[in-house]
Amino acid sequence: MAQDLAPLTRDAPAKTPTDVSAPWALAELAAAIVAIAGASIGGVRVIARNGPVRSAWLEELNRAFPETPPIAVPLSVDRDRLVGGLSVDATLRAGKPVYETGLIAAAEGRALVLRMAERTEDWVAATLAARLDEGTTAKPPPIVILLDEGADTDEAPPNILLERVGLTIDLSTLSHRDIAPFRWTGKDIAAAKPLFEDSDIAPEWLTAFTQAALALGYTSLRKPIFCAAAARAVAAFHGRKDVCETDAALACQLVLGGVPNGAPETSNTDPAPDVSETPQSDGDDGSRSDGDSAVDDLTERMIAAALAARLQDAFETTGRAAQRRRGGISGKSGQIMRADDKGAPARPRPRRARGHGRLDLIQTLRKAAPWQPLRKAETRQTGPAIRPSDLQIKQFKRRSQSSVIFIVDASGSAAMHRLGEAKGAVEHLLSDCYARRDMVSVIAFRGEAADLLLPPTRSLVRVQRSLGNLPGGGATPLADAILAGHRLARAEMTRGRAPFLVFLSDGRGNLTRDGKNNRDRAKEETAHLAKQLRAEGWPSLFLDTSRRPNPAARHLSDLLGARYKFLPHVSGQHVSTLVRDEIGRR
Amino acid sequence: MCASLGAPVPVFPFSAIVGQDGLKTALLIAAIEPLIGGVLAFGDRGTGKTTAIRALAALLPPIDTVADCPYRCAPPNPAGLCELCRGARKTDPLTATKEAPPVINLPLGATEDRVIGSVDLERALIDGKMTFEPGLLAAAHRGFLYVDEVNLLDDHLVDILLDVAASGINRVEREGLSITHPSDFVLIGSGNPEEGELRPQLLDRFGLSVDVRTPKSVADRVEVIRRRDAFERDREGFAKSWRRKDLAVRRKVEQAKAALPDVILDDETLGQAAALCLELGSDGLRGELALMRAARALAALDGKETVTAAHLRRAAPFALGHRLRKDPLDESDATSRVARVVEEILPL
Numbered sequence: 001m002a003q004d005l006a007p008l009t010r011d012a013p014a015k016t017p018t019d020v021s022a023p024w025a026l027a028e029l030a031a032a033i034v035a036i037a038g039a040s041i042g043g044v045r046v047i048a049r050n051g052p053v054r055s056a057w058l059e060e061l062n063r064a065f066p067e068t069p070p071i072a073v074p075l076s077v078d079r080d081r082l083v084g085g086l087s088v089d090a091t092l093r094a095g096k097p098v099y100e101t102g103l104i105a106a107a108e109g110r111a112l113v114l115r116m117a118e119r120t121e122d123w124v125a126a127t128l129a130a131r132l133d134e135g136t137t138a139k140p141p142p143i144v145i146l147l148d149e150g151a152d153t154d155e156a157p158p159n160i161l162l163e164r165v166g167l168t169i170d171l172s173t174l175s176h177r178d179i180a181p182f183r184w185t186g187k188d189i190a191a192a193k194p195l196f197e198d199s200d201i202a203p204e205w206l207t208a209f210t211q212a213a214l215a216l217g218y219t220s221l222r223k224p225i226f227c228a229a230a231a232r233a234v235a236a237f238h239g240r241k242d243v244c245e246t247d248a249a250l251a252c253q254l255v256l257g258g259v260p261n262g263a264p265e266t267s268n269t270d271p272a273p274d275v276s277e278t279p280q281s282d283g284d285d286g287s288r289s290d291g292d293s294a295v296d297d298l299t300e301r302m303i304a305a306a307l308a309a310r311l312q313d314a315f316e317t318t319g320r321a322a323q324r325r326r327g328g329i330s331g332k333s334g335q336i337m338r339a340d341d342k343g344a345p346a347r348p349r350p351r352r353a354r355g356h357g358r359l360d361l362i363q364t365l366r367k368a369a370p371w372q373p374l375r376k377a378e379t380r381q382t383g384p385a386i387r388p389s390d391l392q393i394k395q396f397k398r399r400s401q402s403s404v405i406f407i408v409d410a411s412g413s414a415a416m417h418r419l420g421e422a423k424g425a426v427e428h429l430l431s432d433c434y435a436r437r438d439m440v441s442v443i444a445f446r447g448e449a450a451d452l453l454l455p456p457t458r459s460l461v462r463v464q465r466s467l468g469n470l471p472g473g474g475a476t477p478l479a480d481a482i483l484a485g486h487r488l489a490r491a492e493m494t495r496g497r498a499p500f501l502v503f504l505s506d507g508r509g510n511l512t513r514d515g516k517n518n519r520d521r522a523k524e525e526t527a528h529l530a531k532q533l534r535a536e537g538w539p540s541l542f543l544d545t546s547r548r549p550n551p552a553a554r555h556l557s558d559l560l561g562a563r564y565k566f567l568p569h570v571s572g573q574h575v576s577t578l579v580r581d582e583i584g585r586r
Numbered sequence: 587m588c589a590s591l592g593a594p595v596p597v598f599p600f601s602a603i604v605g606q607d608g609l610k611t612a613l614l615i616a617a618i619e620p621l622i623g624g625v626l627a628f629g630d631r632g633t634g635k636t637t638a639i640r641a642l643a644a645l646l647p648p649i650d651t652v653a654d655c656p657y658r659c660a661p662p663n664p665a666g667l668c669e670l671c672r673g674a675r676k677t678d679p680l681t682a683t684k685e686a687p688p689v690i691n692l693p694l695g696a697t698e699d700r701v702i703g704s705v706d707l708e709r710a711l712i713d714g715k716m717t718f719e720p721g722l723l724a725a726a727h728r729g730f731l732y733v734d735e736v737n738l739l740d741d742h743l744v745d746i747l748l749d750v751a752a753s754g755i756n757r758v759e760r761e762g763l764s765i766t767h768p769s770d771f772v773l774i775g776s777g778n779p780e781e782g783e784l785r786p787q788l789l790d791r792f793g794l795s796v797d798v799r800t801p802k803s804v805a806d807r808v809e810v811i812r813r814r815d816a817f818e819r820d821r822e823g824f825a826k827s828w829r830r831k832d833l834a835v836r837r838k839v840e841q842a843k844a845a846l847p848d849v850i851l852d853d854e855t856l857g858q859a860a861a862l863c864l865e866l867g868s869d870g871l872r873g874e875l876a877l878m879r880a881a882r883a884l885a886a887l888d889g890k891e892t893v894t895a896a897h898l899r900r901a902a903p904f905a906l907g908h909r910l911r912k913d914p915l916d917e918s919d920a921t922s923r924v925a926r927v928v929e930e931i932l933p934l
Contacts, residue, residue: 040818079697086707097712123695126734130691133636160694160735163631201815203808210807219800220632225811461779 024178027057027169029234030254031182034143034167035064035189036196037233038109041166041226042132043144045117045157045258048171050149056179057171061111061145066186070111070145073103075119083127104131107142117157118150119494125158132164155491166226168258188237195236201228201243204298208248212302216256227255245298249305256306402583403439403456403497404429407485409478409505409545410446418504418545419444423467424572427460429579438583439497441488442467445481452484456492478505479525482533482560489538500539500583502575503562506546507553527559534561541582543567543575596821600641601831603634604810605801611884612796612904613642614835616772618842619883622793622876624751624773626736626784626908629798634810635776639732640689645832647840648684649728656720657767658688658727668767688729690722690771692747694738702746705761718765723756726771736775737784744788747773751791793876795908797921842886849882850892858932859898865927868909876905895932902928 030044048054062069073082080087084102091098103112104127112128114120132141144165146157156162209227230251231243238247408422426440440463442454454466489499533540542557542564544550549566557564565578603610612625627635652659657668661682671680692701703721710716722731723746733739733747750756756769775792777784801807817824859881863874880901885893907920 088707091712121695122738123693123697126693126695130693159631203812206808206811207804210811211804214804214807219630221634221800221807221810221814222632224807225814228811228815459779459783461783 023170023174024180026250026254027171028060028182028184029237029250030167030169031057031061031064032184032189032192032237033230033233033254034061034111034145036192036236037229038143039132039140040229041143041233042222043111043146043165043167045146045148045162045165045168046171047148047150047168048174052176053171053174053179054147056176058113058145060182063182063184063186064189065111068110070113071103071107071142072113072115073124075116077103077124079123082124104128104142109140110142111145112142113145113147114157115147115149117146117148117161118155120146120158120161122158125161129160129164155494163220163222166222166230167254169254170258184237191239192233192236195239195241196233199232199236199241199243201232205231205243205248208298208302209252211299212252212306213256215299215303216306218256223255227251230255245301248298248302252302252306256302401438401497403441403489403492403499404579404583405456405485405488405492405499405501406440406442407450407481407501407503407505408442408444409481410444411477412506419467421545421572421575422504423463425575425579426454426463426467426572428573428576439492443481443484443488445477445484447477449477450481450484452488456488456497477522478508478556479522479529481505482526482529486529486533486536486538500579501533501541501562502579503540503542503557503560504545504575505542505553505556506544506550507542507556508550526556530556530559534559537561539582541565541579543578596825597640597644598637598814598817599825599828599832600638600645600835602813602817602824602828603638603641604806604813606634606638606798608796608904609635609638609798610642611900612794613638613774614839614887615794615880615883615901615904616774617642617646617839618846618886619879620770620772622879622883624775624792624794626789626792626795627774627776627798628779628795628908629776630778630800633798633800635798636691636732636734639730639774643687643689643730645836645839646687647836648686650682651685651728653681653683657724658685658729660728688726690726690729690731692722692731692733692743694735696722696743698742698746701743702750702756702758703765705763716762718758718763720767723750723769723771724767727767727769729771731771731773733773733775735777736788737777737779741785744785748788748791789908790870790872792908793872794880794904796904797907838887841889842883845889845891846882846886848891849885851878851882852892855881855893855895855898858895862898862902862927862931863906865931866906866909866924867911868906870909873906873909877901880905899928899932 027046033041034044046054046057048057058070079085080100080102082103084100084105087098087100090100114124128142128144132144134141144161146161146165148157150156206224206228209224209231210221213223213227227248228251231247234247234250235241235243240247406422406426408418410419422442422444426442429438429440439456439458440454441452441456444451444453454463457463485501485503489501492499538561540560540562542553542560542562544553544557544564544566546553554564563582567575567578600610609627612627616622616625629635649658650661652661652671655668655671657671659668659671661680674680699721701722703719703724706717706719739747750769751771751773754768754770756767758765758767773792776798801810813824856878859874859877863877866873868874877898881893881897884897884900885891888897890897903921903924907924910920910923
């Protein structure tokens with residue numbers, strides 16, 4: 001029965017973060033919400049690896065759409081297939097125009113599943129987002145299921161989609177033992193839908209959701225709207241039209257439970273609205289002052305519900321971090337990228353059976369031309385007789401962006417100076433017009449570990465914000481820094497950018513990777529990691545910031561396969577020029 | 587992406603948008619004075635930028651067009667007609683019709699083909715004829731072109747937009763085609779400055795810029811959600827309840843457009859405008875032109891015959907906020923810099 005499904009009831013204590021079964025129960029509820037609320041909830045982001053747990057969830061989800069199974073969008077989908085248009089193959093075979101509706105149109109009111117959603121291309125995301133924005137009741141937009149296989153928060157589906165998908169569930173901590181068939185059926189959904197359509201939501205809930213979302217760092221107003229829809233759906237699921245606190249708490253967990261997407265919270269520059277602010281008098285606030293304290297309590301409880309999921313995440317990320325080390329690099333090579341339709345034209349190539357990319361019409365017709373008289377004699381076709389073997393696809397070359405990764409030694413007494421130089425260099429690199437195409441990031445290492453001070457960005461605003469206060473001093477975890485740099489370089493590579501590492505250090509590390517102060521062991525670890533970097537061929541520059549040219553630095557630089565430069569007291573501008581030259585040289 | 591899909595679906599009414607006065611004013615200025623050259627809306631997601639633009643387009647008076655013309659020609663002007671219309675005119679008189687100004691979305695990852703137009707593949711394969719299939723630049727003619735996340739736009743698309751926006755004409759030379767067609771639109775870009783900066787050339791092209799934030803007060807935020815919810819449940823009813831206010835705005839826009847050519851900008855005010863621009867160090871002359879045009883539009887909106895210092899004060903943040911020379915050492919943001927200088931030069 002639908003009744004005993006709520007993992008949280010008002011009487012029973014909330015499940016502790018380490019309770020493993022809660023994620024599956026939440027996922028089960030999320031599927032029900034999607035079935036009931038449909039396009040009002042946007043969709044679900046499913047964080048999980050490809051495996052039995054995710055497959056089980058997807059299969060169970062089908063119960064929600066018995067007549068209309070979900071439609072899958074492959075990663076390599078091309079424009080015509082997604083949006084619809086002339087089907088070239090079918091047209092050629094039939095001899096008259098044959099159109100396909102496209103996946104988005106076919107998924108009207110149905111679930112649209114995006115595999116490897118963290119790799120979704122920008123144009124696919126934008127097209128889908130535009131369709132979601134358009135949505136009318138006459139032609140309901142698709143319900144988007146994002147299968148997010150990303151390893152960490154750096155690899156996430158495009159923000160433009162995350163913004164429009166209401167629910168997030170995390171299956172990554174579950175094993176096949178935690179799977180259980182869903183306890184609801186299509187009948188429960190059918191009973192709930194009319195309740196959902198008819199229900200209203202009390203203004204206290206709207207206020208609580210709005211405040212909770214803001215407090216948790218979500219500036220977009222879509223979040224509270226999704227909370228309201230989710231809460232109503234949960235209430236309807238339990239046979240009610242009125243939202244009760246359990247419903248709202250569950251809604252908050254599902255909608256606000258993740259980490260806010262996009263840039264880090266800007267709440268330190270905008271003062272967060274006063275949570276206990278009384279609204280301006282506009283006639284009906286006689287009872288407001290009494291109701292206010294009740295609203296605040298409510299908001300706090302909503303925030304607590306949402307954070308319960310985040311706490312669980314925090315426990316798990318430490319485990320996930322260990323999984324990140326993979327050998328080798330697969331994917332695009334940095335410098336010249338074969339994108340199918342961007343950049344300056346290169347030589348066209350013959351189209352393969354499953355090819356995608358813009359048809360090079362001129363070349364195709366040229367290839368078909370000599371065969372025309374022969375083919376025309378065989379068939380009575382008007383117009384050029386083109387066979388699939390004639391089709392030529394346009395090829396483009398695009399210079400990929402460089403991504404300069406600064407790895408700065410923020411340990412010891414010279415820390416502030418070095419960090420200052422790094423900041424100066426970054427700002428100069430970004431101010432330079434041509435350099436606007438490059439991304440810049442900064443990893444600082446000191447004390448226990450390496451920190452990503454500035455994630456890859458082209459934005460001066462972001463630089464000033466992130467590098468505003470720079471702490472320094474402490475022991476030198478050089479090995480950790482190299483590893484962090486390596487990781488970031490790999491991430492940038494999969495985004496199609498050409499990473500370029502710049503080390504600012506005196507080459508003397510004294511902390512081992514597990515934080516012990518053991519100089520020899522540290523040297524060993526550093527050397528090992530450095531050799532790995534060199535073996536993988538990452539272009540790097542080593543700027544020795546010691547007072548006198550330092551053999552340790554020289555040695556490390558050689559191990560890294562980096563170009564070595566001695567640079568004790570120089571300006572950020574000088575560093576920036578050096579970096580420009582190096583990139584230009586490659 | 588096309589503007590008409592059968593019966594028009596009611597759009598969220600312009601007057602029902604909570605707050606966002608800056609964005610609304612900037613859009614009204616651009617609608618009254620198309621020469622101003624477009625609006626750049628900086629801000630977070632979920633702030634209602636697309637809503638505001640669609641709302642404005644729905645509110646504006648419909649334009650006269652030739653029925654079935656893919657380039658949306660204006661009937662009375664024979665010189666400006668496209669080839670198709672000119673050809674059709676020889677045989678029958680052209681039927682005029684009215685339609686709302688189009689709002690076209692230029693999506694992230696749009697290809698050159700989609701934007702400038704390309705060979706009509708169907709005709710080429712079936713009939714063997716090379717004909718032109720108009721793209722988004724044709725669809726946006728006489729309307730609005732909305733570029734979301736303009737700071738992430740591909741460089742070569744940026745170049746195309748710059749060309750066409752400056753000249754008002756789209757020249758297509760590719761795949762054996764040689765076509766020109768008019769493409770006159772108000773360019774509206776949105777973006778999140780945290781994710782990357784625009785090239786200075788593109789930045790300068792935008793006449794006005796405005797910072798868009800979600801409302802600060804909780805009450806306002808809740809009101810936004812309530813209105814959105816009411817709209818979703820009953821679009822017709824909601825639109826109807828705001829129609830009077832929207833019509834009032836339309837009347838103001840029409841009156842302002844009519845009055846604009848006669849608005850006086852005297853020498854003293856011109857001098858103040860120049861002083862403002864000099865003090866702020868805005869590069870080039872576009873800043874002053876934008877400032878003057880925006881001030882005049884504001885005066886026309888107010889129903890005044892002369893531009894005063896008050897209009898300059900209001901127009902300055904829009905026209906100059908994005909043209910300030912970058913000073914990496916200056917931590918203060920554009921809005922406060924403009925406000926500071928406006929206080930000096932034009933004290934209340």
